[in-house]
Amino acid sequence: MNNTKTAQHISPRLELINISKQYPGCLANDNISLSLMPGEIHALLGENGAGKSTLVKTIYGVVAPDTGQLIWDGKEIEIKSPSTARELGIGMVFQHFSLFETLTVSQNIELCLSKPQLASIGNLAEKIRQLSQEYGLNIDPHRYVHSLSIGERQRVEIMRCLVQSVKLLILDEPTSVLTPQEVSGLFSVLRTLAKEGCSILFISHKLHEVTEICEKATILRGGKVINTCSPADETSHSIAKMMVGDLAEQDAGYSKKEGTEVRFQIHDLSLSTQHPFGTSLKHINLELKAGEILGIAGVAGNGQDELMAIISGEDSRPVNAHLTMKNQPIGNLKTATRRQFGMAYVPEERLGRGAVPDMSLTENTLLTHSQGFIKYGLVQWKQLKDYAKQLISDYSVKCHGEFSEAKSLSGGNLQKFIMGREIGQRPDVLICAHPTWGVDVGAALAIHQALLELRDQGAAILLISEDIDELFLLADRMAAVCDGYLSPIVRTQDTNIDQIGQWMAGTFINNQQHDADMLQETTA
Numbered sequence: 203m204n205n206t207k208t209a210q211h212i213s214p215r216l217e218l219i220n221i222s223k224q225y226p227g228c229l230a231n232d233n234i235s236l237s238l239m240p241g242e243i244h245a246l247l248g249e250n251g252a253g254k255s256t257l258v259k260t261i262y263g264v265v266a267p268d269t270g271q272l273i274w275d276g277k278e279i280e281i282k283s284p285s286t287a288r289e290l291g292i293g294m295v296f297q298h299f300s301l302f303e304t305l306t307v308s309q310n311i312e313l314c315l316s317k318p319q320l321a322s323i324g325n326l327a328e329k330i331r332q333l334s335q336e337y338g339l340n341i342d343p344h345r346y347v348h349s350l351s352i353g354e355r356q357r358v359e360i361m362r363c364l365v366q367s368v369k370l371l372i373l374d375e376p377t378s379v380l381t382p383q384e385v386s387g388l389f390s391v392l393r394t395l396a397k398e399g400c401s402i403l404f405i406s407h408k409l410h411e412v413t414e415i416c417e418k419a420t421i422l423r424g425g426k427v428i429n430t431c432s433p434a435d436e437t438s439h440s441i442a443k444m445m446v447g448d449l450a451e452q453d454a455g456y457s458k459k460e461g462t463e464v465r466f467q468i469h470d471l472s473l474s475t476q477h478p479f480g481t482s483l484k485h486i487n488l489e490l491k492a493g494e495i496l497g498i499a500g501v502a503g504n505g506q507d508e509l510m511a512i513i514s515g516e517d518s519r520p521v522n523a524h525l526t527m528k529n530q531p532i533g534n535l536k537t538a539t540r541r542q543f544g545m546a547y548v549p550e551e552r553l554g555r556g557a558v559p560d561m562s563l564t565e566n567t568l569l570t571h572s573q574g575f576i577k578y579g580l581v582q583w584k585q586l587k588d589y590a591k592q593l594i595s596d597y598s599v600k601c602h603g604e605f606s607e608a609k610s611l612s613g614g615n616l617q618k619f620i621m622g623r624e625i626g627q628r629p630d631v632l633i634c635a636h637p638t639w640g641v642d643v644g645a646a647l648a649i650h651q652a653l654l655e656l657r658d659q660g661a662a663i664l665l666i667s668e669d670i671d672e673l674f675l676l677a678d679r680m681a682a683v684c685d686g687y688l689s690p691i692v693r694t695q696d697t698n699i700d701q702i703g704q705w706m707a708g709t710f711i712n713n714q715q716h717d718a719d720m721l722q723e724t725t726a
């Protein structure tokens with residue numbers, strides 16, 4: 203971009219004029235107008251269900267708007283599909299990556315290039331190397347995707363946009379899966395791109411990041427633009443207020459508690475992974491006490507999924523002696539029996555494992571509430587519906603009602619519903635992954651308070667998360683996982699981000715033990 207040009211000579215890269223999109227029973231985008239200049243980093247903000255994803259999907263050609271115009275570099279256009287979007291120079295990095303694990307970086311990128319694009323690039327691996335150096339992405343084109351960390355995978359997604367000479371990059375909550383170091387790496391890539399004239403549209407619920415990197419923000423509420431601002435002139439609190447109207451008190455430092463009796467235990471659990479790119483668990487020992495929140499930090503893919511699966515019983519391999527709850531072995535019990543015994547469970551993947559997409563919220567409530575709603579073998583629909591309605595109101599879930607299908611809810615609203623459903627069982631032991639992933643500030647606060655209230659009533663809560671700030675806020679004791687090992691467990695007030703960060707990188711792992719475990723795995 204030529205910096206000597208004055209603003210009035212530069213025309214917007216993209217203009218949206220009066221975009222509307224109606225879903226059955228819901229006006230997701232209501233006359234939205236927005237303009238993006240070349241080189242501008244622009245945040246799209248709003249509480250859950252405000253219409254952000256619908257709008258960016260319209261720009262990327264996934265959703266067709268009912269009315270409105272899109273003007274690209276001064277010309278009206280229709281973006282009928284993501285491939286049309288990509289040809290124009292619009293790239294999108296989704297929250298859930300879409301890479302093939304068994305292919306290399308280069309092969310994955312090749313898949314989304316057209317023949318003419320490939321021909322003009324020539325040697326793709328070379329191009330990836332060159333761009334990698336230019337933007338400090340540190341990507342090896344020949345690495346297999348399964349061997350990459352989450353942060354590296356995200357950089358591959360960005361690379362996929364760069365090789366197509368991206369002019370507008372859209373990122374949907376790009377930092378929720380990254381470590382603090384990876385976030386600052388991402389921001390420097392975005393700043394470099396912006397300097398070169400690429401426009402960036404950035405959805406995030408982390409307002410301190412928005413004030414750090416974005417020069418403009420558009421705030422949506424109920425599908426409408428309700429404000430635009432310069433985040434640098436605002437605080438996280440003032441932006442949150444624009445998003446949700448009247449804001450409750452912000453999360454303060456909550457008081458830490460000491461747990462009482464041991465409620466749940468894992469004794470020396472080693473378990474080889476059943477997934478080709480999974481992580482085997484190695485010598486896991488932990489004691490979870492009544493009345494405490496134990497936080498487990500870690501970069502995704504270090505054994506968290508395997509740990510969740512074996513604790514909940516989704517991984518049904520018998521590990522009887524290794525798991526105890528309320529002093530009884532539970533490692534051979536089925537998932538439903540563990541639930542009846544007082545365990546509740548919030549998995550990371552909300553659609554598919556946390557809720558059945560095609561079922562209504564009422565039916566989804568019945569799925570995990572094994573007690574109370576069945577009498578003489580019959581479902582008590584009236585009570586069940588009333589209960590689902592109560593959850594919807596208690597957790598401010600935006601939907602059309604208890605009959606809404608789970609898949610019709612925005613990501614954050616479904617997360618609120620699932621959290622409410624599990625907390626509402628008043629479990630003795632709650633195992634939960636990423637409780638506020640994709641949830642807006644107001645709702646995150648409500649979920650934090652519900653978790654603390656549950657703890658104070660004596661529940662034992664295991665919180666597995668990549669969000670270190672949230673773990674420090676909520677957890678009474680903390681540990682980290684790395685390569686299937688669990689670090690020592692310490693009281694939160696006796697540790698700091700630095701130490702937990704080092705444990706996430708595996709500094710606590712004993713090399714001799716590691717070599718012995720590797721040997722055992724390869725000979726098994």
Ligand SMILES: Nc1ncnc2c1ncn2[C@@H]1O[C@H](COP(=O)(O)OP(=O)(O)OP(=O)(O)O)[C@@H](O)[C@H]1O
Binds near residue numbers: 609614
């Ligand atoms: N396929 C669909 N069918 C019916 N309603 C839908 C559909 N997709 C989205 N909606 C509704 O449109 C509204 C806007 O949803 P959208 O996903 O755009 O919100 P969002 O701002 O991205 O929320 P979040 O921050 O939770 O991701 C929500 O009320 C949602 O329930």
